[in-house]
Amino acid sequence: MSVFEDILTADTAALLKALYKAAAAREESATTRRSRMIAKHLGLTHCQLLCAVGFNSHIHELPDVTTLLGYPGYEALAKTRNEYFVNDMYDRLGIKDVLAIYQHVARDPRHLQVLQYLMSARLRRLEERIEATVNSLVIERYKKEIRAIYADGVAQIEFADERLQNTHSGFRALLNEVTLMVESRLIPVGDMFFRENILPEEKRRLIVKGLVPRHLVESRLEEADIPPKERKVLEEQLRLMP
Numbered sequence: 001m002s003v004f005e006d007i008l009t010a011d012t013a014a015l016l017k018a019l020y021k022a023a024a025a026r027e028e029s030a031t032t033r034r035s036r037m038i039a040k041h042l043g044l045t046h047c048q049l050l051c052a053v054g055f056n057s058h059i060h061e062l063p064d065v066t067t068l069l070g071y072p073g074y075e076a077l078a079k080t081r082n083e084y085f086v087n088d089m090y091d092r093l094g095i096k097d098v099l100a101i102y103q104h105v106a107r108d109p110r111h112l113q114v115l116q117y118l119m120s121a122r123l124r125r126l127e128e129r130i131e132a133t134v135n136s137l138v139i140e141r142y143k144k145e146i147r148a149i150y151a152d153g154v155a156q157i158e159f160a161d162e163r164l165q166n167t168h169s170g171f172r173a174l175l176n177e178v179t180l181m182v183e184s185r186l187i188p189v190g191d192m193f194f195r196e197n198i199l200p201e202e203k204r205r206l207i208v209k210g211l212v213p214r215h216l217v218e219s220r221l222e223e224a225d226i227p228p229k230e231r232k233v234l235e236e237q238l239r240l241m242p
Contacts, residue, residue: 003042005100007052015056015065018042023068034070047084047092054081055101055115057108082114086121089129095141099148106152116156119149127171139174146175150184160186167197178202182211190216200233207237214241 022041039049071077105111
């Protein structure tokens, strides 16, 4: 594992040992926050250190750690951690670090709710950055992050509903996000397939992926008020189904 993951997943004894060892080796400076010197000694950015420590499952049990890092308490450390997590665009917190956070926090109920709140703001910032720069590297990392949010079980139904409200989002199409929601079992395919805010093309993709049984397509086509464009797409796909 990387140093970041070691800190993120460490038990209380290992976390204390790693940070005290780094603190003992740091250079004294009256103008530099202690946590920055510790991060430098560990080979981490300040952002990485605070996210790794701040999302560690045991941080609430270790007030000495927040003091060691130069913060008056957990809330002060968490505030800085949250600002870093929301605003960093893979510059000081790499994509591997972000994926490690999602995987770890998915099993940590105490931090999971906080992460779910933060990630919506983070994704909005990422999408603004992508729209402004069309940076291919950021786009690929963003796609990996979204896939992890669903695959690791971090996303909840409220998050999915919020994403689905934006029917014509280019990001939704880029990610094939409707399919990700169904594959992660966040929303059952029977529910998803009959929603009005799911586009015909998105329903076609679900069928092509083999996620929609024939009887659901037939049931949808029996509805009298189905939009003409959707009816055409579903009839074409039904003819191709075994």
